[in-house]
Amino acid sequence: MPLKPNNPIAKNNGFLRSPSQRRRIAGIAIVLGLVPLLFFGCLKLSKVTRSWRQPEPPPAVEVDRLIKVRLGGWKPRDSAALEVTAPFTITNSATGRILVQRESRLRQCMVRPASGSGLQIGTIHVNADDVLISPKRDAAIVLDKKTYRGLLRIQCMPGGVVFDNHVDVEAYLRGVLRGELPRYFHPGSFKAQAVAARTYVLYQKRNGRRDRSFDVFDHEGSQMYLGVVGEDRIAVRAVEETAGEVCTWNDGRGDQIFCTYYSSTCGGCSQHVNNVKANEPAVPPLAGGVVCRDCYLAKFYRWDPVTLTKAEVTKRLLARYPSLERLGTIVTVKPKAETADGRIIRVQLVGETGGNETLIGEDFRLSIGGRTLKSTNFVIEDRGDCFVFRNGKGFGHGIGLCQYGMETKARRGVKYVDILTTYYPGAKIKKIY
Ligand SMILES: [Zn+2]
Numbered sequence: 001m002p003l004k005p006n007n008p009i010a011k012n013n014g015f016l017r018s019p020s021q022r023r024r025i026a027g028i029a030i031v032l033g034l035v036p037l038l039f040f041g042c043l044k045l046s047k048v049t050r051s052w053r054q055p056e057p058p059p060a061v062e063v064d065r066l067i068k069v070r071l072g073g074w075k076p077r078d079s080a081a082l083e084v085t086a087p088f089t090i091t092n093s094a095t096g097r098i099l100v101q102r103e104s105r106l107r108q109c110m111v112r113p114a115s116g117s118g119l120q121i122g123t124i125h126v127n128a129d130d131v132l133i134s135p136k137r138d139a140a141i142v143l144d145k146k147t148y149r150g151l152l153r154i155q156c157m158p159g160g161v162v163f164d165n166h167v168d169v170e171a172y173l174r175g176v177l178r179g180e181l182p183r184y185f186h187p188g189s190f191k192a193q194a195v196a197a198r199t200y201v202l203y204q205k206r207n208g209r210r211d212r213s214f215d216v217f218d219h220e221g222s223q224m225y226l227g228v229v230g231e232d233r234i235a236v237r238a239v240e241e242t243a244g245e246v247c248t249w250n251d252g253r254g255d256q257i258f259c260t261y262y263s264s265t266c267g268g269c270s271q272h273v274n275n276v277k278a279n280e281p282a283v284p285p286l287a288g289g290v291v292c293r294d295c296y297l298a299k300f301y302r303w304d305p306v307t308l309t310k311a312e313v314t315k316r317l318l319a320r321y322p323s324l325e326r327l328g329t330i331v332t333v334k335p336k337a338e339t340a341d342g343r344i345i346r347v348q349l350v351g352e353t354g355g356n357e358t359l360i361g362e363d364f365r366l367s368i369g370g371r372t373l374k375s376t377n378f379v380i381e382d383r384g385d386c387f388v389f390r391n392g393k394g395f396g397h398g399i400g401l402c403q404y405g406m407e408t409k410a411r412r413g414v415k416y417v418d419i420l421t422t423y424y425p426g427a428k429i430k431k432i433y
Contacts, residue, residue, distance in 0.1 A: 063202075063433045066167070067166075067167055067172045067215055067216065068164050068165070068205075068213065068214040068216075069165045069167065069214060069218050070162065070216070070217050071148075071163045071164065071165055072143075072144070072162075073219065074217070075160075076161055076162050077160045077161060077162070078161075080110070080144050081109070081110060081111075081143070081144050081145065082106065082111045082121065082122075082133075083106060083108040084140055084141060085137075086136050087102055087135070087137075088133055088135040088136065089101045089102070089134050090121070090124075090126055090132070090133055090134075093130040093132045093153055094130060099126050099128060099131065100124055100126060105140075106122065106124075108142070110122065111161060112160070113129075113160065119131060130153070130155045131153070132152070132166070133151060133153075133154065138150070143163055143165075146226070146227045146229060147227055148167065148175075149165075149167050149175075149228060150167030150171060151165070155213065164214045165227070169198060169202065170239055170243060173197055173201075174228075174230070175225050175227045175228060176201075176223050176230065177194060177230065178231075179223070179224025179226045180193055180223060180224050180403075181193055181403065186410035186411050187234055188409075188415065189403070189406050189419075190234050191241060191416035192401070192419045192420050193262075194238045194245075195242050195247060195260075195416065195420060196247065196262050196400075196420065198242070199246040199257050199258070200222075200259060202257055203257050203258065204216050204222065204259075244431045245430065245432075246430060246432055247260050247285070247420055247427045247428075248427065248428050248430045249284060249424075249427050250428070255430055256283075258283045258285055259280060261397065261399035261400040261401070262400050262423075263396025263399065263400070263401075264394075264395040264396040264403050265295045265299075265300050265301055265402060265405075266292045266394050266398045267295065268291070268393060269288070269341040269343075269398075270289065270292065270399060270423065271289075271398045272339075272399075273288070273400075275288070275345045275360075275399075276361075276397050276399060278360075285400070285426050285427040288339070288399065290402075290425060292402045292423075293405075294402070294409055295403075297404060297407075298395065300375075300394065303393075305388050305389065306372055306373060306389045306390075306392070307383075307387070307389075308372075308386060308387055308389075309385055309386045310329055310331060310385055310386060311329060314328075316367055316368050316369065317349070317364075317368075320367040321359075324349070324357060326351070326355055327349065327350070328352040329351065330349050330350070330352075332349070332350035332382065333347055333349055333382075333387060334347065334348050334350075335380070336348045342379075342391075342393070343361070343375070343377040343398060344364075344377070344378070345376075346361055361376040362376055374392055375394040375395055375396060375397075376397075376398075377391075377392065377394055377398070378391055379391045400424060401420070401424065406419050409422070
């Protein structure tokens, strides 16, 4: 059947064109052919010109972003409740060999060392003491009813099992901010906290103890990590808007990250890192002496006197330092060194036997209880059978960033970068990936 004249195919039939039409088409074809040639030619030319004018930058150093978080503390547990809400594999951590492959989820069950050897995960027995559970979907690990992103490593130890969550640093941070800051804090505070927390964990990863299978704890000893339950709009946004940003300082050889310590309320002035952590590099951003007039709204900017009997003080110290038993009951506690604003750097303990011992002020505080003595900035009064710790100022160790000071600054409109460089003098914020 002949094509109708109004059919576009029929219109484009070359046999029907006049010589002038054909010349025009040939012209268009030549132009169309030249365009890509010219375009790619220019690209090539510009590439040559660019490489001549400006050498390519060296490839960026790959940042190892995998964070290993110990869940639930140092001590092995008898057992824990585990659920995996997606298909998963279990591999031997040492060899990488697949031990179990499941196309279905794992319903909640108990994980414990198997009688004999290996691990018992519900009805699954695996013949290995150290395994990695890899779900096919993110946020599918549920340990003791808390959901986590990434993978789960389970190790048998003398006395039970331990669990490490292996997770990308950005996913880790999403679960940290809500654990570290009150819900009502300003979004600018969350951004400053995200950068400080990112720097802290990457520093721990690079410089932490080599004899551990993990980088950080999930509690205040490192940073509070809540997993997926901690992720909300403000926290996630703060992490995303600062992605890859860390605090650095230039040591003369280049920009280095440092241990971005932070605490709740400095009480008026930050202190030098070496007053508390003798082995930490004394970098300028952690040199202390930053006067802070912005944490006065914090609950523990000033705290009420705390009275403890000498017997109770002795008991609490012995729990942490059993060797102090030789002193008998502690009868005198006196500051040996203080900062200009009254923070105790070292204390001397004198026992009823006459012997004495010196402790770092912060270690003394943590022995008594970090929530009992809110800081090391106090005056000690001896009242015979008890001590009164009075004129207390601030909450936490007082190194680096003051969180309540940060909050007042953020509400005043100070940008997160400026907040960070105020509390870490000499620091520079840098995006490393
Ligand atoms: Zn402060």
